[in-house]
Structures are given as C-alpha cells and as structure tokens.
Amino acid sequence: AQTIHQWPVAEIKAVGSPLSLGCTIKGKSSPNLYWYWQATGGTLQQLFYSITVGQVESVVQLNLSASRPKDDQFILSTEKLLLSHSGFYLCAWSPRPRAETLYFGSGTRLTVL
Amino acid sequence: QQKVQQSPESLIVPEGAMTSLNCTFSDSASQYFAWYRQHSGKAPKALMSIFSNGEKEEGRFTIHLNKASLHFSLHIRDSQPSDSALYLCAVSISSGSWQLIFGSGTQLTVMP
Numbered sequence: 001a002q003t004i005h006q007w008p009v010a011e012i013k014a015v016g017s018p019l020s021l022g023c024t025i026k027g028k029s030s031p032n033l034y035w036y037w038q039a040t041g042g043t044l045q046q047l048f049y050s051i052t053v054g055q056v057e058s059v060v061q062l063n064l065s066a067s068r069p070k071d072d073q074f075i076l077s078t079e080k081l082l083l084s085h086s087g088f089y090l091c092a093w094s095p096r097p098r099a100e101t102l103y104f105g106s107g108t109r110l111t112v113l
Numbered sequence: 114q115q116k117v118q119q120s121p122e123s124l125i126v127p128e129g130a131m132t133s134l135n136c137t138f139s140d141s142a143s144q145y146f147a148w149y150r151q152h153s154g155k156a157p158k159a160l161m162s163i164f165s166n167g168e169k170e171e172g173r174f175t176i177h178l179n180k181a182s183l184h185f186s187l188h189i190r191d192s193q194p195s196d197s198a199l200y201l202c203a204v205s206i207s208s209g210s211w212q213l214i215f216g217s218g219t220q221l222t223v224m225p
Contacts, residue, residue, distance in 0.1 A: 044157065107155075
C-alpha cells in the first residue's frame with residue numbers, strides 16, 4: 001500500500017526567514033506529485049506539480065519554489081517567508097498525470113509571524 | 114480559466130435527511146469531476162469522481178453530472194453526524210499544465 005508522509009507537521013516562522021517543507025511517497029514508483037496550499041478559510045490552490053524527477057511545473061507564483069530530487073520526494077521551499085505564506089500546505093500524489101484521484105498527505109500547518 | 118463555485122456555503126441538516134450539494138463550473142471541456150471531503154484540520158480525502166454525463170452511486174452517496182448545464186452535484190442519503198465536514202468539489206483543466214481546480218467548499222453539519 002502507498003503511504004505519503006509530510007514533514008514537519010507544523011511550523012512557526014518569522015517573516016523573512018527561509019522555509020523547507022518535505023513530502024515522501026512510499027510504495028509507488030514514478031508517482032505524479034503535487035503541492036497545494038490552503039489559506040485559513042480559503043480555497044485549496046494548486047502550486048506545483050511534477051511527473052518525473054527533476055521536472056517541476058509551477059501553477060501559481062507565490063514566491064515559492066519546488067524541487068523533486070528523488071522519485072519519491074518533493075520539496076517546497078522559499079528563501080524569504082511573507083506573512084501571506086501562512087496556511088496549510090498539502091502534498092498529494094496520483095498514479096497518472098491527468099484526471100485522476102489525488103491522495104493527500106496529512107499536511108503542514110505554517111504560521112508566519 | 115476554469116471557475117468553480119459551490120453552493121450553499123454552509124448547510125445544517127438533521128440526521129437521516131437527504132443532503133444535496135452543488136457545484137458549477139465554467140469550462141465544459143473538463144473531463145474529470147470529483148468530490149472531496151475534509152474534516153476540520155485534516156487533509157481532503159476523495160469521495161467520488163465521474164468522467165461523463167449521468168449519475169454514479171456508491172453506498173449513500175450519489176454524484177450527478179450535467180456538462181451542458183455546467184453543473185454537478187453530490188447527494189447524501191440518510192445523512193449521519195459523521196458526515197459533518199467541509200465538502201469540496203473539484204474540476205480538472207488540461208490546457209498546457211494539468212490542474213485540479215477546487216471550489217471553496219460547503220460546510221455540512223448533520224445534527225443528531
């Protein structure tokens with residue numbers, strides 16, 4: 001069975017500080033990977049997606065970047081956090097690139113002060 | 114750009130009632146339509162999906178899609194308190210990059 005693990009569970013960071021969030025998928029080779037962001041009380045918004053190692057497509061520009069260094073790992077990062085980055089970050093995977101069910105990780109709750 | 118809107122924003126129903134949730138979208142070329150459920154503080158989880166016009170039933174849940182009307186819905190028969198959650202509809206777009214666009218959600222409360 002496939003499992004998806006996100007880290008950390010929660011972060012409290014200062015404005016202007018760097019950030020790195022991670023996601024690992026086990027039990028599925030070559031998954032399609034996604035980063036989503038949900039502001040408190042807001043809509044779930046797709047940020048990035050990746051269909052293979054080293055290849056990441058940006059969907060929304062929020063001064064964030066993503067990388068896929070390994071087949072089973074997806075990293076979201078920024079060098080300088082903004083207050084507007086606060087929210088719930090969710091990593092997800094799907095077995096095919098288009099029109100398939102997304103399986104979400106448990107998420108990282110980020111508070112920027 | 115695909116726009117996805119849900120109604121109502123919130124809904125309170127008694128236990129045992131039929132619940133109906135609605136979703137409208139702007140681009141009929143989309144091929145994938147889904148409902149997700151998100152309990153407070155948790156990640157969304159897929160409930161049901163549909164690819165073509167018509168109905169699909171799974172247990173107490175029925176999804177209905179009408180592409181011509183740019184509308185799809187979720188019906189919950191015999192609603193239970195454990196069904197209380199945020200329900201999100203999602204529609205795919207495939208112009209260039211693939212995206213799944215979510216609605217803002219309907220907060221459902223089922224009263225025992």
